[in-house]
Amino acid sequence: MSKPEYVEIVEKVFDKTKQKKTEEFKYIGKSIIKWDAIDKITGKAWFTADLKKLFQNAVFVYSVRTKYAHAWIMKIDVTDAAKYPGVLKVITANDIPGINDVGYVIPDQPLLAYKKVRYIGDTVALIVAESMENAREAAELVSVEYEPLEVILDPLKIVEWGGLREKEHTLIHEERGSDVVSRYKIRTGDVKKAFEEAAVVVENEYRTPMQEHAYLEPEAALAIPQPDGGVTIYAKTQCPFDTRKAVAQVLGLPFNKVRVIVPPLGGGFGGAEDVGNEIAAKAALAALLTKRPAFLVHTREESIIGHSKRHPMIARYKHAATRDGRLLAVEAEIILDTGAYASLGPFVGWRAIVHSTGPYKVPNAKIDLAVVYTNKVYAGAFRGFGNPQVTFAVERQMDLLAEELGMDPVELRLKNILRNGDRTVHGQLLDHGVGLEEALLKAVEAINWYERRKLYSQQKGTIRRGIGIALMYHGNSIGAEGADFSSATIIIQRDGSIVFRTGLTDMGQGAIQGLVNIIAETLGVPPSYIRVEWPDTASTPDAGPTVASRSTVMGGNATLVAAYKLRQRLNKLAAELLGCDPDNIVINAPDVYCKNDPRLKITWQELVEQSFWKGVPLQEFGYFRAPPAEWDEETGQGAPYMHYTFGAIISDVEVDLETGVVRVREAVTAYDIGRVINRVGAEHHAVGGYIQGMGYALMEDLYYAPDGRVYNTNLSTYHIPTGLDIPEKIKSIWVEAGFRRGPYGAKGLGEPSIVAIAPSIANAVAHALGSKEANKDINRIPLTPDYVYSVIKKHGLLKK
Amino acid sequence: MIMMEEKVVKVHLKVNGKEYELEVPPNERLLDTLRYRLGLTSVKEGCGRGECGTCIVLVNGMPRHSCLTLTATLDGSEVTTLEGLAPEGKIHAIQLAFLETKGVQCGFCTPGFILMAKALLDKNPDPNMEEVKEWLSSTLCRCGSYHYYFAAVKLAAKYIKEGKIYFDEEEVRKKYYMKVVGR
Amino acid sequence: MIRDKRIPTPKYLVDLNAIKKELAFIEKKEDGIHIGATTTLYEISQSFLHKDKRFAGFVDVFKLFGTMALRMEATIAGNIVSATQYNDYITLLLVYDAKLRIKSIDGERIVKLEDFLIDKRKVDLKPNELIYEVIIPEPPEKSSSSFYKFDRRRLLIAGVVTGAAFLHLEDNKIADVRISFDMVREKRIPARAKKTEEFLKGKEFSEEIIVKAAEEVLPTEMERVTDWWTTAEYRMDMSKVVLKRNLLRAYERIKG
Numbered sequence A: 001m002s003k004p005e006y007v008e009i010v011e012k013v014f015d016k017t018k019q020k021k022t023e024e025f026k027y028i029g030k031s032i033i034k035w036d037a038i039d040k041i042t043g044k045a046w047f048t049a050d051l052k053k054l055f056q057n058a059v060f061v062y063s064v065r066t067k068y069a070h071a072w073i074m075k076i077d078v079t080d081a082a083k084y085p086g087v088l089k090v091i092t093a094n095d096i097p098g099i100n101d102v103g104y105v106i107p108d109q110p111l112l113a114y115k116k117v118r119y120i121g122d123t124v125a126l127i128v129a130e131s132m133e134n135a136r137e138a139a140e141l142v143s144v145e146y147e148p149l150e151v152i153l154d155p156l157k158i159v160e161w162g163g164l165r166e167k168e169h170t171l172i173h174e175e176r177g178s179d180v181v182s183r184y185k186i187r188t189g190d191v192k193k194a195f196e197e198a199a200v201v202v203e204n205e206y207r208t209p210m211q212e213h214a215y216l217e218p219e220a221a222l223a224i225p226q227p228d229g230g231v232t233i234y235a236k237t238q239c240p241f242d243t244r245k246a247v248a249q250v251l252g253l254p255f256n257k258v259r260v261i262v263p264p265l266g267g268g269f270g271g272a273e274d275v276g277n278e279i280a281a282k283a284a285l286a287a288l289l290t291k292r293p294a295f296l297v298h299t300r301e302e303s304i305i306g307h308s309k310r311h312p313m314i315a316r317y318k319h320a321a322t323r324d325g326r327l328l329a330v331e332a333e334i335i336l337d338t339g340a341y342a343s344l345g346p347f348v349g350w351r352a353i354v355h356s357t358g359p360y361k362v363p364n365a366k367i368d369l370a371v372v373y374t375n376k377v378y379a380g381a382f383r384g385f386g387n388p389q390v391t392f393a394v395e396r397q398m399d400l401l402a403e404e405l406g407m408d409p410v411e412l413r414l415k416n417i418l419r420n421g422d423r424t425v426h427g428q429l430l431d432h433g434v435g436l437e438e439a440l441l442k443a444v445e446a447i448n449w450y451e452r453r454k455l456y457s458q459q460k461g462t463i464r465r466g467i468g469i470a471l472m473y474h475g476n477s478i479g480a481e482g483a484d485f486s487s488a489t490i491i492i493q494r495d496g497s498i499v500f501r502t503g504l505t506d507m508g509q510g511a512i513q514g515l516v517n518i519i520a521e522t523l524g525v526p527p528s529y530i531r532v533e534w535p536d537t538a539s540t541p542d543a544g545p546t547v548a549s550r551s552t553v554m555g556g557n558a559t560l561v562a563a564y565k566l567r568q569r570l571n572k573l574a575a576e577l578l579g580c581d582p583d584n585i586v587i588n589a590p591d592v593y594c595k596n597d598p599r600l601k602i603t604w605q606e607l608v609e610q611s612f613w614k615g616v617p618l619q620e621f622g623y624f625r626a627p628p629a630e631w632d633e634e635t636g637q638g639a640p641y642m643h644y645t646f647g648a649i650i651s652d653v654e655v656d657l658e659t660g661v662v663r664v665r666e667a668v669t670a671y672d673i674g675r676v677i678n679r680v681g682a683e684h685h686a687v688g689g690y691i692q693g694m695g696y697a698l699m700e701d702l703y704y705a706p707d708g709r710v711y712n713t714n715l716s717t718y719h720i721p722t723g724l725d726i727p728e729k730i731k732s733i734w735v736e737a738g739f740r741r742g743p744y745g746a747k748g749l750g751e752p753s754i755v756a757i758a759p760s761i762a763n764a765v766a767h768a769l770g771s772k773e774a775n776k777d778i779n780r781i782p783l784t785p786d787y788v789y790s791v792i793k794k795h796g797l798l799k800k
Numbered sequence B: 001m002i003m004m005e006e007k008v009v010k011v012h013l014k015v016n017g018k019e020y021e022l023e024v025p026p027n028e029r030l031l032d033t034l035r036y037r038l039g040l041t042s043v044k045e046g047c048g049r050g051e052c053g054t055c056i057v058l059v060n061g062m063p064r065h066s067c068l069t070l071t072a073t074l075d076g077s078e079v080t081t082l083e084g085l086a087p088e089g090k091i092h093a094i095q096l097a098f099l100e101t102k103g104v105q106c107g108f109c110t111p112g113f114i115l116m117a118k119a120l121l122d123k124n125p126d127p128n129m130e131e132v133k134e135w136l137s138s139t140l141c142r143c144g145s146y147h148y149y150f151a152a153v154k155l156a157a158k159y160i161k162e163g164k165i166y167f168d169e170e171e172v173r174k175k176y177y178m179k180v181v182g183r
Numbered sequence C: 001m002i003r004d005k006r007i008p009t010p011k012y013l014v015d016l017n018a019i020k021k022e023l024a025f026i027e028k029k030e031d032g033i034h035i036g037a038t039t040t041l042y043e044i045s046q047s048f049l050h051k052d053k054r055f056a057g058f059v060d061v062f063k064l065f066g067t068m069a070l071r072m073e074a075t076i077a078g079n080i081v082s083a084t085q086y087n088d089y090i091t092l093l094l095v096y097d098a099k100l101r102i103k104s105i106d107g108e109r110i111v112k113l114e115d116f117l118i119d120k121r122k123v124d125l126k127p128n129e130l131i132y133e134v135i136i137p138e139p140p141e142k143s144s145s146s147f148y149k150f151d152r153r154r155l156l157i158a159g160v161v162t163g164a165a166f167l168h169l170e171d172n173k174i175a176d177v178r179i180s181f182d183m184v185r186e187k188r189i190p191a192r193a194k195k196t197e198e199f200l201k202g203k204e205f206s207e208e209i210i211v212k213a214a215e216e217v218l219p220t221e222m223e224r225v226t227d228w229w230t231t232a233e234y235r236m237d238m239s240k241v242v243l244k245r246n247l248l249r250a251y252e253r254i255k256g
């Protein structure tokens, strides 16, 4: 089979620019003011809820949520609520014209609960009223009869260790007959033999929390009914095309009658996927049923109980190694708690198992993973997508192993990391572009690892420093999760300005700027010629979801393909006009000239004008599809992702032994992202990802009452790092090992930037405590003061 | 004294230099008055409880959480939102500094940070880093732009000291819109 | 705040802004320091209180209170009337033996802060009364205070425990000491640890005696609770740490 043209283009551009230093590019890798920055510092940027001011007669939509986390619904009576002043309509499941389901991967999640409620955020009715106050007050009058069921919050009530068999329990999803959503495994080599022959074995149990995205913009949607019975929706969503599909399904409309437009997002981090579909569908229902624009905005409390979270993990890990520190085998059982609904849980579970042994050569492995339901808020996508959880366990294991072997953690890692030519635990050959060793060495050098490690090991006293390292790898894009494609459209206008359209969203991560840089570099025009359109299902091509760190690679490739084709046509025309070879054309807009004779030149605008008259089309659609991923369900062997981003993180912390309080003093991150395309965006991720990872490591978790209510539903009880919690310095280092199927060699960074932060901090805390016995107890995050203190107290470390 | 049973209360406000005679319900939050009555949507609602700082505005020059403030209590006050930081067509030095230090990610938190910076620099034109951190930590930033924002305040202080307070917005757009500003 | 359903919409809204100017003051008088009810925490921070080491605890509490923007809005009386465990100025003012001047159209009365607090969100204030000012007896020379609270992060915290201490030394002898915590027992409002105070009074100041007070005396009068945030055991242990740190810091401030 011959290679598709788009793959050839991407590879050709890579091969041609492989040797070029990033400094030598004109726009790639430069610090460029982001396309939306001026609108944002002036306060002019419109986020979804801001658009409400344009629709003065909009009605308000409010979700009436369940009082129980697990119960049968016997009866819903909305008569009184419907009569309340200002109420236009009370919507229940019966009013849904299409299919009452917004399940992301499997159809397990009704938009409006009618038979059963499964978590405290389930919606039983929608109030549509003239004002938010009316709607909220009327909500009190909806009367629902429930028959409460046992509330299950502990995943170990669903499955048990030693095979992860499902236990007898009250079924949460009785319609599915099982509360195990999905299972995955890896089987390679002879694990039994390896453990028998191993010189050292370390074993431990790990727990990670249910992290909340806490993006500062609460969810909002605004739906406007259209004359033809369709609906246009502005919504906070990361994936407009998925949202359109979900809304169309709920409304029973064809896709082309549902238009989803995405204003800038005030943060997403993976959280604005499912809930984007939910709120868009709720607003759209209200708009169609009342024939008025309908507006929905969540309070922080609704946001916290009503949108997906990061899956908590419980895992048991066993590592075996030789006396000289070579990894022999990994055996593990991993449980991911997906809460009340599957959401993206099945995919999160899959990504977790793929990364479950870390960026190391592991000849023998036996890993089992189960994703299970509980009555918690449902868990879905969150930056890292299953990888931060397993990386926490793996990187803690590596430090325990180093301690057991009496080796420096860096030395142990250097012995085992993946390098060019190695195979992953899945048997995937990494023949190029593995920059892990370089990242590791650069990070070690930047922070003076060996010196500090030694110095801190000799401390006494109450306040102690510690330094820790963690490595990571992260598969780019969605791999075997689904059809992995992206697309983009570039339209050169007759005045020479350019319109860029993609269905990928900018949620603050800045990926769109990376795509602009690719266009600018490829076409030879300044980025300022380009205008970025909002994602709009009616006018931007389906680019696949904005997830999985795929924008720069997948969107970048599609954009590159479009820009490359346009450039070919422009070169050809310019060559004709100027009388030199197409390969000889230099575009450095506004100038276009022949390289060998710069006097032969025209302006960009003239070239564009000539294209118009000569019939050279100046709009191009770019498409890219990743090579199909391979994955054997029985053995976990194959090539799950087309390539990996690598990273090394070092954290330097301070622990107060009397209180257990941990503060990060300094950090270094070193990532191999193939090629730095968007420097500002890359740095934002290195720093911002670190800060979010630090929150995950030290303070963030969602707490539940036994009845399934969430205790911390606001930002004073759900702690995220403030400006006073961040380390003085977070240094970012870039390794550019290249990737043949990435635009100009680039790989993704969105998710990788959080993956190894928590274990690097935990390893540093363990180092500060300086006790072999305590080391094993640093086995859960968040490392809250009370937990760290309990470890200190248990092992009598303060007195030592 | 304000009677909560009254349907509306008359309030005279000067917002971003413009005079308004408003009639608002006694329990209307300043946040809602600004966003939905006056269309000043730079004022954001991240929590509605004083925790996130995205709704911070200046009332008579002092920072105020508009989510914790009832409009009815502000009769005769002057309110400044990000829209009114500089005269029409201009950009304030603080805004320019936030642009140049390249910290803005999603930008939802930015208005709160900029207005807090304004309040600080009005009080203390030459704050040290500790003071900058203390004041600017009134707003949360989940994208993690704190370091950049702190640096921006120092830069803004420099501009203001040099007497550069307002910049022409058109020129700023020309000079900065997707322009290469560093390696 | 109005959105909080637990709080019924009031019938009247007394807008103190109208008298804000009149009641925002900090003055030194014969009988002590007078802080007007509507004085904001920020205004307090701009006053002489923050420059006098006898009031060092005011600087501590200020830096740990909410955020800077909140400190500019919150008034001293508002903090007191809120009357919860988390109202830090109550914890601090308790170690200064603060009093309140309360006024109504029927006259005025002075009540000790300690007596004013009845229980969580319950204070000795009639609907027609208003706090006019807080009065702090002027502390002697050779005295200082310290306030401490900490949590997972540095700002916007309730604190796993909060505590304040006021110390007055004569030479090296503890002439007077007052200790308060966010709660001591039963009621979830700030209170004094009086047994511990009694134990310390009159003794020579030393690290050993502080440790003894924290480890042996404080636990006899303190009960802590376990909730979803943390355990009673941790809170108890941290109360001891906070007591030690507060007394040591107050001591250093007097000496320094």
Ligand SMILES: Cc1cc2nc3c(=O)[nH]c(=O)nc-3n(C[C@H](O)[C@H](O)[C@H](O)COP(=O)(O)OP(=O)(O)OC[C@H]3O[C@@H](n4cnc5c(N)ncnc54)[C@H](O)[C@@H]3O)c2cc1C
Residues within 6 Å of the ligand: A716, B049, B050, B051, C016, C037, C038, C064, C065, C066, C067, C070, C073, C074, C075, C076, C077, C078, C079, C080, C081, C082, C086, C087, C088, C089, C125, C129, C130, C131, C132, C156, C157
């Ligand atoms: C995000 C956040 C963080 C916070 N962090 C802290 C913290 O770290 N430490 C802390 O201690 N507190 C904290 N608080 C609570 C804070 O104490 C109160 O919000 C504030 O002190 C109250 O002051 P105010 O002037 O705003 O009072 P208001 O909210 O206006 O009033 C509170 C109550 O006091 C009454 N009142 C006010 N003045 C008088 C008077 N003169 N006479 C009689 N009654 C009066 C009011 O009627 C009302 O019932 C925090 C609050 C928020 C929202």
Ligand code: FES
Residues within 6 Å of the ligand: B044, B045, B046, B047, B048, B049, B050, B051, B052, B053, B054, B055, B056, B065, B066, B067, B068
């Ligand atoms: S909305 Fe006012 S502080 Fe969050």
Ligand code: FES
Residues within 6 Å of the ligand: A216, A266, A267, A508, B104, B105, B106, B107, B108, B109, B110, B140, B141, B142, B143, B144, B145
């Ligand atoms: S830039 Fe997104 S919250 Fe600050």
